[in-house]
Amino acid sequence: xxxxxxxxxxxxxxxxxxxxxxxxxxxxxxxxxxxxxxxxxxxxxxxxxxxxxxxxxxxxxxxxxxxxxxxxxxxxxxxxxxxxxxxxxxxxxxxxxxxxxxxxxxxxxxxxxxxxxxxxxxxxxxxxxxxxxxxxxxxxxxxxxxxxxxxxxxxxxxxxxxxxxxxxxxxxxxxxxxxxxxxxxxxxxxxxxxxxxxxxxxxxxxxxxxxxxxxxxxxxxxxxxxxxxxxxxxxxxxxxxxxxxxxxxxxxxxxxxxxxxxxxxxxxxxxxxxxxxxxxxxxxxxxxxxxxxxxxxxxxxxxxxxxxxxxxxxxxxxxxxxxxxxxxxxxxxxxxxxxxxxxxxxxxxxxxxxxxxxxxxxxxxxxxxxxxxxxxxxxxxxxxxxxxxxxxxxxxxxxxxxxxxxxxxxxxxxxxxxxxxxxxxxxxxxxxxxxxxxx
Amino acid sequence: xxxxxxxxxxxxxxxxxxxxxxxxxxxxxxxxxxxxxxxxxxxxxxxxxxxxxxxxxxxxxxxxxxxxxxxxxxxxxxxxxxxxxxxxxxxxxxxxxxxxxxxxxxxxxxxxxxxxxxxxxxxxxxxxxxxxxxxxxxxxxxxxxxxxxxxxxxxxxxxxxxxxxxxxxxxxxxxxxxxxxxxxxxxxxxxxxxxxxxxxxxxxxxxxxxxxxxxxxxxxxxxxxxxxxxxxxxxxxxxxxxxxxxxxxxxxxxxxxxxxxxxxxxxxxxxxxxxxxxxxxxxxxxxxxxxxxxxxxxxxxxxxxxxxxxxxxxxxxxxxxxxxxxxxxxxxxxxxxxxxxxxxxxxxxxxxxxxxxxxxxxxxxxxxxxxxxxxxxxxxxxxxxxxxxxxxxxxxxxxxxxxxxxxxxxxxxxxxxxxxxxxxxxxxxxxxxxxxxxx
Numbered sequence: 001x002x003x004x005x006x007x008x009x010x011x012x013x014x015x016x017x018x019x020x021x022x023x024x025x026x027x028x029x030x031x032x033x034x035x036x037x038x039x040x041x042x043x044x045x046x047x048x049x050x051x052x053x054x055x056x057x058x059x060x061x062x063x064x065x066x067x068x069x070x071x072x073x074x075x076x077x078x079x080x081x082x083x084x085x086x087x088x089x090x091x092x093x094x095x096x097x098x099x100x101x102x103x104x105x106x107x108x109x110x111x112x113x114x115x116x117x118x119x120x121x122x123x124x125x126x127x128x129x130x131x132x133x134x135x136x137x138x139x140x141x142x143x144x145x146x147x148x149x150x151x152x153x154x155x156x157x158x159x160x161x162x163x164x165x166x167x168x169x170x171x172x173x174x175x176x177x178x179x180x181x182x183x184x185x186x187x188x189x190x191x192x193x194x195x196x197x198x199x200x201x202x203x204x205x206x207x208x209x210x211x212x213x214x215x216x217x218x219x220x221x222x223x224x225x226x227x228x229x230x231x232x233x234x235x236x237x238x239x240x241x242x243x244x245x246x247x248x249x250x251x252x253x254x255x256x257x258x259x260x261x262x263x264x265x266x267x268x269x270x271x272x273x274x275x276x277x278x279x280x281x282x283x284x285x286x287x288x289x290x291x292x293x294x295x296x297x298x299x300x301x302x303x304x305x306x307x308x309x310x311x312x313x314x315x316x317x318x319x320x321x322x323x324x325x326x327x328x329x330x331x332x333x334x335x336x337x338x339x340x341x342x343x344x345x346x347x348x349x350x351x352x353x354x355x356x357x358x359x360x361x362x363x364x365x366x367x368x369x370x371x372x373x374x375x376x377x378x379x380x381x382x383x384x385x386x387x388x389x390x391x392x393x394x395x396x397x398x399x400x401x402x403x404x405x406x407x408x409x410x411x412x413x414x415x416x417x418x419x420x421x422x423x424x425x426x427x428x429x430x431x432x433x434x435x436x437x438x439x
Numbered sequence: 440x441x442x443x444x445x446x447x448x449x450x451x452x453x454x455x456x457x458x459x460x461x462x463x464x465x466x467x468x469x470x471x472x473x474x475x476x477x478x479x480x481x482x483x484x485x486x487x488x489x490x491x492x493x494x495x496x497x498x499x500x501x502x503x504x505x506x507x508x509x510x511x512x513x514x515x516x517x518x519x520x521x522x523x524x525x526x527x528x529x530x531x532x533x534x535x536x537x538x539x540x541x542x543x544x545x546x547x548x549x550x551x552x553x554x555x556x557x558x559x560x561x562x563x564x565x566x567x568x569x570x571x572x573x574x575x576x577x578x579x580x581x582x583x584x585x586x587x588x589x590x591x592x593x594x595x596x597x598x599x600x601x602x603x604x605x606x607x608x609x610x611x612x613x614x615x616x617x618x619x620x621x622x623x624x625x626x627x628x629x630x631x632x633x634x635x636x637x638x639x640x641x642x643x644x645x646x647x648x649x650x651x652x653x654x655x656x657x658x659x660x661x662x663x664x665x666x667x668x669x670x671x672x673x674x675x676x677x678x679x680x681x682x683x684x685x686x687x688x689x690x691x692x693x694x695x696x697x698x699x700x701x702x703x704x705x706x707x708x709x710x711x712x713x714x715x716x717x718x719x720x721x722x723x724x725x726x727x728x729x730x731x732x733x734x735x736x737x738x739x740x741x742x743x744x745x746x747x748x749x750x751x752x753x754x755x756x757x758x759x760x761x762x763x764x765x766x767x768x769x770x771x772x773x774x775x776x777x778x779x780x781x782x783x784x785x786x787x788x789x790x791x792x793x794x795x796x797x798x799x800x801x802x803x804x805x806x807x808x809x810x811x812x813x814x815x816x817x818x819x820x821x822x823x824x825x826x827x828x829x830x831x832x833x834x835x836x837x838x839x840x841x842x843x844x845x846x847x848x849x850x851x852x853x854x855x856x857x858x859x860x861x862x863x864x865x866x867x868x869x870x871x872x873x874x875x876x877x878x
Contacts, residue, residue, distance in 0.1 A: 003679065020677040022839055039677070040597055040645035067677070067841035101677075102810055104839035128835050131643040140644075144600040158479055161583040163669050165869050166605070166652050167618075169876035179606075180621045181629065184658065184873050190620065190629075197869060200878070204570040205579075206479035213605050213651065219623065230602050238459040238478070238506070238540075240442065371541055392878030396567050400461055400543035402506035430604050430636060434623050437608035439639070439831030 001071070007041035010091045012074050017093060019044070020069045020101070022132075023062045024112045033059040036086070036112075037068070037093075045083070045092040046070060055098040064112060065104035065132065070095045109133075120423055127430060127439050138267040139427055142260055143415050147211055149259030150232045150411070153252040154209040159234060162208045164197035166190060166215070170389055177217045190215035193408055195340070196393045198235040199369060202404045203396045209234040211411075219434050223423040224308070224361055224413065228432040232364075232414075235406030242342065242352035242368035243283075245405040246328055249356065249364060250281050253326065260418060271419040276325035281356075282318055283328040289314045304333045312360040330354045332367075339379045342368035342405070352405070359417040366407025373397035440510070446480035449530045451513050456532060458483070459508045459540070461571075462501045463551045472498040475525075475551075476507070476532075484522070484531040485509060494537040503551060504543035504571065509534045548572075559862055566869060566878050577706040578866055581699055582854050586650055588698030589671045589850070592691040593648040598673060601647045603636035605629060605654070609828055616656045629654035632847055634779070635832045637674040638808060641843045642835045648673040650850075658873050662862040663747070663800055663852065667871040671803075671853075674845030681781065681791035681807035682722075684844040685767055688795065688803060689720050692765065699857060710858045715764035720795075721757055722767040728753045743772045751799040769793045771806075778818045781807035781844070791844070798856040805846025812836035 004017045021039035033056065035046040048059040055070075062068050072095040083089035109116065111132045116123070123130050130136055151161065167181060168189045179190040193214050201208035214231040234252075239245060257275040261268070268274055289306060293299040297313050306314070306329065318327045331350040334343055344350040353367025370376045376397055380387045387394060415427040425431040430439055443456045460478035472495065474485040487498040494509075501507050511534040522528035548555065550571045555562070562569050569575055590600065606620060607628045618629040633649050640647035653670040673691075678684060696714040700707070707713055728745060732738040736752050745753070745768065757766045770789045773782055783789040792806025809815045815836055819826045826833060854866040864870040869878055 003677075020841065022841075040599075065839040067839040069677075101841050102836075102839045105837045107838070128639055128642060128831065129838060132838075137643055140599065140601065143602070147600060147602075148594075155587075160479075160579065161586060162579065162868055163582070163586075163652070165667055165871055167654065167667055167871050167876065182619045183876065184656070186876065188876055200567055201868075203567060204576055213602070215606065217623070228604055228606050238442070238508075392567065397541075398544045399546070399568060399571075400504040400506040400541045402459065402461075402540050429601055429640075432604055432606050437606065437622065437625065437627055 005041040006037065006039050006044045006088060009044065009074050009093065010088050013076055013091060015074050016071065017074055018069065018071050019046075019093065020067070023064055023066045023068060023104075025064060026059065026062055028060065035059060035062060035068075037070070042088050043086045044088040045077070045086075046072065046095050047075075047092055048095045048098065052096055052098075055095050058098045058100055059095070061103065062098070062100060063104055064107055065129075066100060067102040067104075069099045069101055071097045120425060124425060124431065124436060131429070135270055136426075138264075138270055139415065139419060139421070140429060142264050142267050142419060143411065143427065145260045145263045146256055146411055146414050146418075147230070147232075148263075149256035150252065150409075151209075151211060152259070153255035154234060156255075157207070157248065157251070159207040159209040159236070160201075160205040162198070162201050162205070162210050163212065164191070164194040164201070164210060166213065179215050179217045192216055193231065194233050195338075195408075196390075198233055198406060199340070199401075199404070200393070200396050202235050202237040202406075203399065203401060206237045206402075207235070214408075221434065222308075223425075224416075226412065226424055226428055226431045226433055229424075229428065230411040232409040232411050233406065235404060237402040237404040239368065239403050239405055242354075242405055245366055245368065245407065246281075246283065246330075246354055246356075249366065249407050249409075253281070253356075254278050256414065257418075267419070273419045275418055276358075277323075279324060281326045281328055282322050282324050283330055283354075284314075284318075285331045286329050286333075287331065289329050292317055303336075305336055308361075311357050311362055315357050315360045326356065326358050328354045328356055337367070339383050339385065340369045340376060342370050356407075356409070358414070359420075361413055361417055363413045363417065364407050364409035366405065368403065368405035371397065371401040371403050373401075444480040445476065445478050445483045445527060448483065448513050448532065449527050452515055452530060454513050455510065456513055457508065457510050458485075458532065459506070462503055462505045462507060462543075464503060465498070465501055467499065474498060474501060474507075476509070481527050482525045483527040484516070484525075485511065485534050486514075486531055487534045487537065491535060491537075494534050497537045497539055498534070500542065501537070501539060502543055503546055504568075506540040506543075508538045508540055510536045559864060563864060563870065563875060570868070574709055575865075577703075577709055578854065578858060578860070579868060581703050581706050581858060582850065582866065584699045584702045585695055585850055585853050585857075586669070586671075587702075588695035589691065589848075590648075590650060591698070592694035593673060595694075596646070596687065596690070598646040598648040598675070599640075599644040601637070601640050601644070601649050602651065603630070603633040603640070603649060605652065618654050618656045631655055632670065633672050634777075634847075635829075637672055637845060638779070638840075638843070639832070639835050641674050641676040641845075642838065642840060645676045645841075646674070653847075660873065661747075662864075663855075665851065665863055665867055665870045665872055668863075668867065669850040671848040671850050672845065674843060676841040676843040678807065678842050678844055681793075681844055684805055684807065684846065685720075685722065685769075685793055685795075688805060688846050688848075692720070692795075693717050695853065696857075706858070712858045714857055715797075716762075718763060720765045720767055721761050721763050722769055722793075723753075723757075724770045725768050725772075726770065728768050731756055742775075744775050747800075750796050750801055754796050754799045765795065765797050767793045767795055776806070778822050778824070779808045779815060781809050795846075795848070797853070798859075800852055800856055802852045802856065803846050803848035805844065807842065807844035810836065810840040810842050812840075 021037040024036040027034040072093040181188045342352040356364040412427040460476040463475040466473040511532040620627045781791040795803040851866040
């Protein structure tokens with residue numbers, strides 16, 4: 001007898017099946033024991049009566065989260081008992097034999113509850129168990145759909161998937177946000193982004209994308225920071241304008257949303273969430289956004305920059321005024337953008353760069369890059385950095401680097417904002433923060 | 440006028456097009472200049488005559504690898520001049536205007552040659568340019584197809600894609616092959632494999648897979664080692680036997696090969712290579728393999744293990760005897776497998792583990808894992824390691840961990856062996872070895 005996935009059983013009334021899975025709940029009614037058995041496909045009710053003494057004894061010991069294997073017969077459930085909450089609610093399995101594969105000790109969490117209702121610390125500390133909760137687990141089906149949607153969108157647009165090194169000889173973009181590594185006899189750094197390597201990739205493949213981890217030694221304790229996350233990167237050559245990069249990213253965003261909606265409507269329902277409705281994403285100069293913040297919310301910014309509260313408020317405003325969950329902020333000042341950012345042709349103090357905000361949070365940063373060797377070298381020197389440090393990066397600009405640009409997008413923030421999760425850490429399987437290296 | 444991809448032009452004879460790309464070759468014939476223009480889609484010939492003085496002057500300066508933009512008219516090429524080596528050989532573009540987007544300096548390598556014929560050191564040192572060579576570049580189209588083929592195969596089998604942390608608090612599997620990281624005020628390590636986390640994933644999702652970087656501080660200088668590579672990992676719960684893991688991996692291998700053959704037959708041709716023919720992959724006990732090595736090749740192994748030469752020879756033997764490019768070696772001794780490996784039920788000195796060899800090299804390692812808490816704890820202690828070190832890993836075994844197993848496969852070795860590359864480093868975009876951190 002082949003082992004069956006639970007989802008395959010419902011139509012096979014009268015047939016003998018072999019099932020394996022975890023005990024979600026075991027209810028002992030004295031003469032009969034009911035077990036909700038769960039595998040990767042679904043949940044089904046098992047019925048074990050005293051007539052099968054051996055199975056009954058073992059069912060008694062099969063506490064929640066034990067792994068068991070049963071042989072039994074598929075039966076129709078009495079109509080008045082049909083459980084609509086589980087997809088196999090119309091049938092149950094009358095168990096003939098039961099084998100405990102692995103017994104569980106008493107659980108510190110009641111993982112079978114619809115809502116676990118734990119504070120973030122406990123949720124992360126007891127991660128291995130908390131993740132078994134159906135609602136928490138389902139977050140990661142959305143993550144998988146976001147990754148898939150991204151890759152498919154990129155391939156459709158003829159971007160080549162690349163994998164770039166995460167161990168670097170130099171701190172990529174300057175700055176102090178790097179983790180240092182002992183690399184044999186030398187010192188190395190963990191990649192904070194694939195920035196240089198994806199630009200090198202443009203020189204080779206014209207259009208490249210990467211899905212991979214990035215590492216940021218930022219000592220932030222916020223609901224939107226983790227120190228290791230999965231970045232959705234892209235870089236494209238021969239652009240006509242920097243608006244073209246936003247056009248591409250906009251297309252990608254809708255492909256991701258479409259994919260999540262198509263594949264995970266059940267999860268969206270669980271979270272009472274929905275993906276944003278497809279529409280043109282508004283674009284606004286940062287300076288205009290700052291003006292609106294002052295006029296509409298009385299919020300003055302000290303520097304020519306927007307802080308997290310400002311991002312939240314401008315999203316509120318755009319939602320109210322234009323009905324959009326997303327907005328591009330553009331023309332960030334040169335002083336707060338990395339040295340490779342292309343200055344704006346009309347105002348050299350500004351850049352051809354953008355941030356994409358989604359429901360109050362920046363999810364992507366991008367823009368056009370400098371493609372002239374001399375200009376880039378000067379931009380590096382102007383920041384007091386020695387260009388010789390970037391020899392292998394700079395050399396590509398001597399070999400016909402076309403006008404180009406791209407973006408980096410935080411996959412976990414996208415998931416967080418789609419589902420309305422309070423902290424980004426809920427969208428990471430095993431998150432890393434300043435104090436958390438385990439589990 | 441919209442910018443056209445070169446591949447879109449051939450059928451548009453008489454139409455005006457705007458093209459952007461790199462100059463692969465420029466041939467100055469005095470009154471006329473020919474340029475082979477390359478973009479991500481293809482290569483096309485441009486014709487620039489003295490009639491267009493401005494374009495002609497700029498074409499003169501457009502040395503190899505310069506990025507240019509042209510406007511011109513698509514013409515049929517004289518039949519006797521059709522270039523069969525390029526897909527757009529039947530047409531050319533008569534240029535009316537030319538703009539140099541980014542001029543290249545003189546190249547230290549002639550990247551347009553069919554074969555670059557460089558030694559490995561130069562190939563890696565001049566990586567940014569060498570990658571522009573069509574033959575070298577095409578390796579990474581195969582890489583992309585291997586990754587894609589793997590993910591699709593896994594999703595088809597209901598494995599959930601996960602992303603696990605690469606920064607760890609403890610050296611995963613013991614041993615010294617770890618890179619140490621300064622992580623704020625503590626010490627951390629780079630993941631040598633997602634082993635513990637994918638097993639944790641089984642407890643949650645039953646079946647999981649991951650495509651991600653792994654980091655090995657192995658001081659090896661060989662044609663099959665790099666210190667950072669992309670591992671294709673999988674782990675599955677509720678297995679009936681450990682042969683089932685090999686069955687799954689075998690299915691995955693053929694899906695990958697099929698995908699490469701379907702998408703990249705042009706690259707295979709370039710390398711005079713082919714994917715292995717689909718057949719049942721033979722399985723052989725390690726002890727039998729060692730016996731064959733002694734009998735057939737006079738090769739005695741000092742320990743109960745197989746070395747790289749042995750792997751090469753046994754592959755030769757299997758190819759000759761069974762016509763297979765692949766072989767599973769099974770039943771490795773407990774002493775040379777990690778502490779989580781399931782001992783064989785018939786002989787406790789052996790394990791339910793395997794290596795998969797492909798054309799002389801081990802490409803994957805896998806097996807069944809111990810799922811009993813007590814047994815695993817003992818296995819750890821028996822190796823002189825303190826189980827308390829693995830608290831967060833061990834705890835999952837208290838909560839109904841089903842019989843399970845999986846594998847890790849080196850994506851670059853798969854690519855190397857498909858194409859017959861001498862060194863694995865040729866299959867890594869920017870490889871990392873003991874002495875190489877750049878580019």
